[in-house]
Amino acid sequence: MTSKQGRALDLADSKILIAGAASLVGSHTADRLIDAGAKEVILLDNFAFGTPEAIAHLDGHPRVRLVKADLMRLPAVLAATEGVDGVLHLAAYMTLGFSQTPWEAIDVNLRGLQNMLEACRVNRIGKLLFASSNAVYGYGSGIRGALVEDGPFHTAGAPPAAILYGASKIMGEQLCRQAHQKHGLDYVALRYSTVYGERQHYRAANALYIMDTYDRVCRGEPPVMPGDGTESKHFVNVHDVARANLAAFVSSATDVAVNVSGPAPVTTGEIVRMVLDYCGSELEPVMQPDPPGTVRLTSGGAFHIPHERAGEVIGWQPEIGMKEGIARLLQWRESQGTR
């Protein structure tokens, strides 16, 4: 696929703002941007979900500035983005938020992004990366085979909050496209699959499964496998996600959406096995059959999320396999001590 050509940032000469920075993806991307010599990295967060711990290691860094601000307040966003060259827009509610507080979730995922796009226009920011999601492909029985970037949004049988979250990401991508068409903003929508890694928070249900399994094994309890353990998951390690973000900033790709996924999908059974191996445990997993009428966010069927387009348009491919990624996550988890 040949992509449109837009602005490519020279990171050593750029100020980058990360919205929703006090997070798994935000903090790792900040680390990489500093390593790449970015002139300034502005960490914007309202700490509604973000935690000071996620960015504590950057405290006092001469090229890092923390801005505590809320995306819902346009004047604050305008002020924070003055003189900025590129924006990584991560701030969003996930599915749980669309279930618990749908008003706020819609506000932040749509109006929050609109405010940022308006700030890009006003402050003449040339490039924005939008954190999209494989949720744009939806859920349920339609999710099988390769989920390529041109595919449709499946919703049959999925719960309202999941559909609302996925649709908010679809709309977010289109708001970026409109800003591109109307105001010349260059953007790349990065459709992350399930992100996991060090500094993992406890909000993302899918990634949480690795840590929950580990916590059970540490307590001497057998891991629990939903269904029969054959359910597919497609993770991506946060280090690979941070690399993808930098690749998108420095590439000239624009007006395009790309999948950002790990080398290959795994099953829940394989994850459990990797965690047990890491722990050197003899425990055997317990299968937990679904109650009748259960709807899963991923289907029971086999699917995978190809990342070939990301290779073609931003020159990125994932490097960290699940076994290595789980080991790094759990080493970090151990270093944190008991929660």
Next chain:
Amino acid sequence: MTSKQGRALDLADSKILIAGAASLVGSHTADRLIDAGAKEVILLDNFAFGTPEAIAHLDGHPRVRLVKADLMRLPAVLAATEGVDGVLHLAAYMTLGFSQTPWEAIDVNLRGLQNMLEACRVNRIGKLLFASSNAVYGYGSGIRGALVEDGPFHTAGAPPAAILYGASKIMGEQLCRQAHQKHGLDYVALRYSTVYGERQHYRAANALYIMDTYDRVCRGEPPVMPGDGTESKHFVNVHDVARANLAAFVSSATDVAVNVSGPAPVTTGEIVRMVLDYCGSELEPVMQPDPPGTVRLTSGGAFHIPHERAGEVIGWQPEIGMKEGIARLLQWRESQGTR
């Protein structure tokens, strides 16, 4: 399909509020509700798009009350819905609005609906009809064959405003589902296909085609057919839509989405022929090949929108074929004189 059972309204004992009432669908549904003996019909509109002309014939009717209010102001919505038994929620921006004023469009289509759902909760309104759209199936090459209610949302190649509009309707349906699950609101999402009929406004691009063709023929100009005239369209007459709304109110169906479409799809070539026949004109249509890269909101392929589910769950089916519907529309158009 068996649908969940919820509240069935006795219209002769009900106060019904129509949000976005000064409109094609709103005014015709109001007429039907009055005929059915409704205790009161409250016409709510902010007249941003609605016109006084559309409801002028109801002026002074003893069982009709006009409320000029904006859905974005929750106190006004709360006040207007006091003592109401059922709501028909039509108020929305269409694709053009998502192109011209996307901030307002998102506000009205999502926050406006949220305000109405909140008013239903506060004022213990038992039943809401949500005006959804066949836009929930999307656009482009994926649109072919039967667009059944469980189908996915296709977006590949469609313009941003169209995808935003369709996604806003998907989210609207899910907000209704959430209100049903959390607060017990009974609702039916009615996925109207392209509505046409007397009191046609000049905002809906697809339905407008009939009137534009007629206007050209009246001026002695040959009708213009986009492409080769084989493009499918699936209209539904506004009288049938009004009947569907009443059927949904009086049925006990809840938590369900149903297509509301005309007896059968037509091609643009057939529409042109029907208009020429109506006018008794000898003019021949001119084909207007698409410029390279044209993206249509409907595919060039053949599709149709089955309405069997509406038959099963609300006991409705369309009665007015295109030939009769076009004749009724154009007779009305003639009675209006020159624009």
